[in-house]
Amino acid sequence: MTFAELPRMGSGRVSEARRQHFHAQVQEVVVWMRQYVRRLGFAPVARSWLYALESEGKITKGDFTWASKWLADRRKEGLIPFELVGADTTRQLTGHDNFDEEATPREYINRQLRDSLEQAAMYWPSSYWKHQTNYPILWSEKKDVLKLFKPELPDAIRRFAGKGQADVNSRLAVVQECQWAQENDLQPVILYVGDHDPSGIKISDGIAGNLRQIAKVEDWECGLDEMESDGRIVRFGLNADFINNARLLWIDGLETARDEAKGTNDLANPRHPDHGKDYVQSYLLEFGPRKCESNALIANPTAARALIRDELWRWLSYAGHKQWEAENHDASKEAAAAAEGIKRMLAMFDSAGVLYNPGLIQSLAQASLPGLPA
Structure with missing residues (x-):
């Protein structure tokens, strides 16, 4: 119970x-x-x-x-x-005591050989973008939203949590990703999901503007202009219809993250310094004094994953996705067969007492590879 x-x-x-x-x-x-x-x-x-x-x-x-x-x-x-x-x-401890746990060199070499052969069997040489036309970049206001979306995201999808207005380094990274996509004959797309409140909508409406100064420094203003005119900067959530259909939580009031000098942190209060700004007034006119944070998606993970799935596959080719999988499965199968042959050879060397005997290995190498220096 x-x-x-x-x-x-x-x-x-x-x-x-x-x-x-x-x-x-x-x-x-x-x-x-x-x-x-x-x-x-x-x-x-x-x-x-x-x-x-x-x-x-x-x-x-x-x-x-x-x-x-x-x-x-x-x-x-x-x-x-x-x-x-x-x-x-951002507040986690960092630093790591990096050492090998094996007690003997033989145990260490065994692990290295085993790990190398296991990696060989997972050979995956074909880029995900080889069979795609668009290059979507996922931009979220909250990290938990990215965790919710993860089961629906191919590993190749670049993503980051902006935590409000993205900092300069994050914006630079996005611009550089877009540049890389264009240089590789892909159409960059920015998919944004954020809070449904005045600030969240202001952030999504201002993505191109926030990237423009960085794009100018990177000499990529034309590329950004093309993205904007082609509709490749997209806010796909949270939107009011989705919030209502998924039965997410609307919170009364429009509290901001910090206390304001005039005694209120609620944008809906006329005493708030930003209350009279256009972005706040247009929001209040359309939605009233209420908001829905993107964290609310945690209450309906099924709807959350449907949201990203539906948007993502507007931009990705499923046929390209399947072709990418098929190419890599074939390559992995071939590499696994080769790795299995190497395992059998190493087992034979080990049984003959050669594998961990440097002198015998050197002798065999010199016998089979003439001209090898002593």
Whole structure:
């Protein structure tokens, strides 16, 4: 039996029996979270968990602030395992002690040979873009959205999370990807998915403008102009019809990420410094004072994956995709057969005591390859 709502400890002095009961209730939440992670295939970040909880009826949209603190507190108490909530990769520890774990050179060489032959059997020489005309680049506002889309994305699809307005390095990378595509007789396409709020729509409407200065430095303004005029810069989500059809969560108000000097961070409030700007007023006129963050897709992964699948295959050739697969499967099969022959040869050398005897290997090489230096 699953939990009905996030449990509360209660205020004031708490008995040991109540504490144990609370811990047991939290464990029911943990069981549900584990099941959710297995279904998604990844651990959502904290903000995405709020949408998952809301979609399951465990909290309401008015509980987001409280529920966010509840998740953080339970993790700090050790009641919710850390691995169930995705990390912000920009804050991860880096550095690695790189060493070989084998105790002897023979064990090390065995692994190297085994790994090399396994890699040979996975030979995959044909580029995905060999049989395509367009080169779609996926641009998302949130990283969890990319994780949701991953099962529908060929590995060759370039993608990144802009986290709002993309920085200079990200914009440069996008321009360079577009340049590479054009140089290789492909039509670059930018597919954007972001929040449905004034800022999110402003970002998608302004993609060409944000890339223009970088394109000018890279001497690629004409290429960007062609993309824009041909309709190859596309916002495919989140859009209002999709939000309603997928029954995603609309949040009342238009709160921004930071507090503003005039005492409000809600764009719908006339006291907000940006309230009177055209992009805010046009949004309010069409959609009213409400928004839907792209994290809300976590509540309906089936609809999320249908969204990217439908858009992506507008630009990709399925026949080209199948031809790419066939070419690589044939090449991989041939390489695997060659690798199997090498395995048998190495096994024969090993049984004869030659494989790990440098002196014998040198003698055999000199005998079979005249002129080899001693």
